[in-house]
Amino acid sequence: MFLTLLPEITLVVLAFVVLTTDLALDRQSRAFLPYLTAAGMLLAVIFTIVFALPGDKPQLIFGGMLRHDWLTFVFRLVFLFGALATVLFSAGWERVARRGEYYVLIITSTLGMMLMGASADLVMLFLAIETTSIPLYILAGFITEDDKSTESGFKYLLFGAMTTAIMLYGFSMLYGFSGSTNLYWIAGALMSGELPFISMMGTVILVMAGFAFKVSMVPFHFWAPDVYEGSPTPIAGFLSTASKAAGFAVIIRVLLTAFPLEAFGGVDWTMMMAIAAALTMSVGNLIALAQTNIKRLLAYSSVAHAGYILMGIAAASELGGLSVVFYIIVYLVTNLAAFGVVAVAERTLGSNDLEAYDGLSRRSPALALVLLISLLSLAGVPPMGGFIAKVLVFAAAVEANMVWLAVVGILNAIVGLYYYLIVLKRVYLFRSEEEDKPVPIPRPSAVALTVCLIAILVFGTIIAPWFDYSGIAAGALF
């Protein structure tokens, strides 16, 4: 039983070691802390693959607190990968590179995400969400001498606390209806058919408020651009990828297990999710058109991508689940690469305005290439991974008789392509006066960017294995 939890235990030990090392050393000798953190996370990845492989049958462990299945497994790797890349990007970001507590907070947040992906109990789920969010609130406001960062942390905290309170209210109702906090028990109680439709739907809405905040679903998306803009850039990347993936991991598990469609009879949450998906991608893409700051642009783009992923959830089918998992994996590497480029460029350019990116391809061809590949993948251009991911979510929507949703999705993809190309036009075609000044890439960032780049291309060209793995992971829900 403890072996299945070994990756999480590794992270707790790692957090302890990093914090203690930070206390024992002075500022100069702390430069190796990011590498220590990265090594520990790599160890957790190895432990996940070697010791914590789920068996054929999913099992409930620790008194029903966690569910150990393929979905848990895949999401564990997703979160660990996101955290690893974030740590490597941070190593080249001078303001945080030598702060031990910064890495401790990333580690604990990752731990919370891994528990979120596995939670099968409301108590555990709530604690996991808090363990994820509270370090992220602190990380967003980590640079206390920068007012923007402080504002970002504060906004994130206020918004998060409000939605968490609403979600907790929903949890308490679920407990009241079913007399249990276990998701599988709750499903049974709701299936008994004694509950009026309005109570169930009301509870879905309350519970979804908290999850919607984590994935920045409309109308809970207002925080995203402000928080991304102010927080340290590697953390903005972490928020838009791993944290969002954790939110989706919880949404698919809770909606599909605790609120089975059979319990509703006719009208159920799929319609609500479909409308939310359409709104989320449209709002995200349309506002992104008007942005002049690359971090805000990527923030609205990540809102739009949450909308695409919600399409797969609205489908509520096996193909839908598969498309969600596949999309999250591809989106993770793609968006990490995009934010990684911004973090690297910010060091030299000193600004996140789109104008600063003029002529980047002449100042650093490699950086411009990574930005090209990642933005094209976000736009869904073949042969990048983003193309396959988009095709899958559209297919899931069509299969679930939501052709209108797929049409909205395709229109949105076109809008998205437009603003991604605007950025690329600046990078490749515009000239600037500072073209002779190169943009150096710190080595850890280069490693992370290379891995992300290869992953984007591999996901887009060699599709079959990833398709199968996503299918197995999503299969754990049905």
Next chain:
Amino acid sequence: MQDNWLFIGIAVVIAAMLPMLPIAAARILSPHRPNRLKNETYECGMETVGDTWVQFKVQYYVYALVFLIFDVEMIFLFPWAVAYDNLPLLGVIAGLVFIFLLLDGLAYAWRKGALEWS
């Protein structure tokens, strides 16, 4: 069970009465002829200078935060201590891990100077 609490309730009422009665009695029975000298602060320090609603230092706030965290820790450790005899070895170890993690937090607060009055 409830009866025990009833006694505590009665004790609370009596405890509240003990100081209140003499004060009330003094107010009712004593002659009331105040003058400036009588109204001055005595035995409890000096006459205050300026406004008594002063602004506190930020340092108090950090202390209160650290105190709050250890207060919550205490709440969690209390049941552990009470149920100690009935716990399996694993439970005892779990409690120790809990304490060690928070000791690390204390060490952090100490090392970063949060407990110092600067």
Next chain:
Amino acid sequence: MSTDVILFLGLAAVAIGAALGMLFSRNAVYSALFLILNFATVAVFYLLLGAPFIAMAQVTVYAGAIMVLFLFVIMLLGAEELRKRGKLGWQQPLALLLGFVLVAETAYLVFVRGDLVSQIVPAAADYGTPKDIGILLFDNYMLPFQVVAVLLLVAMIGAIVLTKDDRKIERKTSEEKA
């Protein structure tokens, strides 16, 4: 009327009075003190419901530590008395309306649909004692318990990172090394 009902009615009056006092007091410090009284009364309600552990947590954490924090923040910001009414335009009638709806709803539940409540069986006398909670905490809920430890560690780090001046910390550490 049994002692429980008398006790409940008396305490309810105190709780409501304290809540109103908190709302209408013009001085933030008095408001905070009224809130402490309110918390303490609620703690006694928990006792009446047979949950002594929750009552203890309510007193030590809420009425104790959190209110100390509140008072420090009030004093930190300067505890000036409110001079005139704040600018609450459309919020005030809306709040009154919502409050009225809540009262009407509760009254409906208690007086018209009172049968819904009567089915609740009171918990056993020794239910929810610290010992029971301890055994449960280290059996079924061991993992959440450990997660709480991590969460508290994070809270500690956050409290210090966000309140302490970074440069001051660094100077202090480097001074010690020198």
